[in-house]
Amino acid sequence: MNALVIFSLLAVLMLTGMPISISLGLTVLTFLFTMTQVPLESVALKLFTGIEKFEIMAIPFFILAGNFLTHGGVAKRMINFATSMVGHWYGGLGLAGVLACALFAAVSGSSPATVVAIGSILLPAMVKAGFPNKFGAGVIATSGALGILIPPSIVMVMYSVATNTSVGALFMAGVIPGLALAATLGGVTWYRAKKFDYPRQPKATWGERWISFRKSAWGLLLIVVVMGGIYSGMFTPTEAAAMSAVYAFFVAVFIYKDMGLKDVPKVLLNSANMSAMLLYIITNAVLFSFIMTNENIPQALADWMLGNGLGVITFLLAVNVILLLAGNFMEPSSIVLIFAPILFPVAVQLGIHPVHFGILMVVNMEVGMCHPPVGLNLYVASGITKMGITELTIAVWPWLLSMLGFLMVVTYWPGLSLWLPRYLGML
Numbered sequence: 001m002n003a004l005v006i007f008s009l010l011a012v013l014m015l016t017g018m019p020i021s022i023s024l025g026l027t028v029l030t031f032l033f034t035m036t037q038v039p040l041e042s043v044a045l046k047l048f049t050g051i052e053k054f055e056i057m058a059i060p061f062f063i064l065a066g067n068f069l070t071h072g073g074v075a076k077r078m079i080n081f082a083t084s085m086v087g088h089w090y091g092g093l094g095l096a097g098v099l100a101c102a103l104f105a106a107v108s109g110s111s112p113a114t115v116v117a118i119g120s121i122l123l124p125a126m127v128k129a130g131f132p133n134k135f136g137a138g139v140i141a142t143s144g145a146l147g148i149l150i151p152p153s154i155v156m157v158m159y160s161v162a163t164n165t166s167v168g169a170l171f172m173a174g175v176i177p178g179l180a181l182a183a184t185l186g187g188v189t190w191y192r193a194k195k196f197d198y199p200r201q202p203k204a205t206w207g208e209r210w211i212s213f214r215k216s217a218w219g220l221l222l223i224v225v226v227m228g229g230i231y232s233g234m235f236t237p238t239e240a241a242a243m244s245a246v247y248a249f250f251v252a253v254f255i256y257k258d259m260g261l262k263d264v265p266k267v268l269l270n271s272a273n274m275s276a277m278l279l280y281i282i283t284n285a286v287l288f289s290f291i292m293t294n295e296n297i298p299q300a301l302a303d304w305m306l307g308n309g310l311g312v313i314t315f316l317l318a319v320n321v322i323l324l325l326a327g328n329f330m331e332p333s334s335i336v337l338i339f340a341p342i343l344f345p346v347a348v349q350l351g352i353h354p355v356h357f358g359i360l361m362v363v364n365m366e367v368g369m370c371h372p373p374v375g376l377n378l379y380v381a382s383g384i385t386k387m388g389i390t391e392l393t394i395a396v397w398p399w400l401l402s403m404l405g406f407l408m409v410v411t412y413w414p415g416l417s418l419w420l421p422r423y424l425g426m427l
Contacts, residue, residue: 107248110154167238
């Protein structure tokens with residue numbers, strides 16, 4: 001009964017257009033003061049212990065690194081490198097977009113940032129080269145979602161905070177699914193380009209490829225700094241995030257010189273605003289999770305499922321449906337912080353590996369970012385292409401269907417997510 005009251009109240013507040021973080025906070029406070037006898041002292045203690053986790057510090061640092069790279073010319077250099085490698089294939093610029101999004105995802109950790117950085121440069125170039133606007137929008141809006149699956153990923157850090165799962169293991173677990181999804185999206189792009197005979201670029205020489213690689217190398221090296229540092233044990237994921245922010249600042253200001261020192265305060269302010277918003281959501285989500293646990297809602301759900309003989313296959317299918325429906329109305333950070341504390345204990349009780357469950361949730365978030373009505377990537381792509389949401393929804397459907405198929409593979413093939421971290425001895 002209490003679970004129904006909590007979720008009904010949260011849904012009503014969200015439907016009024018109130019921000020997720022405030023809806024969460026008001027739901028918790030209303031429930032605390034009217035329907036439970038939990039001492040406020042224990043709530044305050046839980047609030048402070050819940051947000052003093054070292055992993056949370058990774059979030060502002062990854063956001064800062066992504067902003068330095070977005071404002072700098074890293075994206076343009078990555079696009080040039082990707083175009084030189086695959087531009088001569090069918091749908092060459094589209095394939096370059098998928099590859100550039102995968103590369104930029106590996107240094108930014110954010111899907112909207114990837115769509116903005118790659119899309120604002122590549123989409124006008126694709127239209128100029130003779131590609132339909134819908135084709136370019138479909139490629140970039142869906143490929144930009146790789147930003148939260150290919151590590152480092154801010155959403156993975158959120159999941160780690162909510163469930164106490166290793167961030168390093170999650171990052172490594174995202175590598176193979178991320179590359180597999182990039183290959184899947186690239187396959188759809190190539191097939192449609194061949195089917196409709198879209199233009200191809202002149203084949204670059206190996207000399208031209210080397211020059212474009214050398215120009216983009218400083219940006220690409222950030223992937224080595226973050227992933228190599230974590231895997232080698234040189235630094236923790238949080239320390240890797242701090243290193244990536246310092247490295248991105250140095251590259252943008254002193255090596256590529258796309259930014260001046262006078263632009264740095266603006267980037268710092270933008271990053272602080274975004275970090276404050278996410279940290280406020282985390283704070284309220286910690287309290288929401290505390291209420292859920294205190295009312296034994298996850299345990300009751302697990303007992304009900306096990307008592308009715310519902311196994312792993314049914315549970316995972318239900319999780320996908322719930323998360324895809326949530327993706328219609330909420331953005332990824334909020335979904336992870338609200339649903340992970342409820343679904344995670346049930347998953348553990350059913351024997352599902354925490355890291356596999358985390359990757360499953362992240363792939364669901366990716367799909368959610370590409371479908372209406374609140375697909376963040378659709379709104380970002382709409383701002384770049386000046387296309388309506390309905391028109392964009394039609395544009396992305398071939399890629400979106402392939403993402404749904406990929407979601408099923410990730411859901412029922414744990415080895416795809418778990419092989420690499422196990423091979424590296426992280427599990």
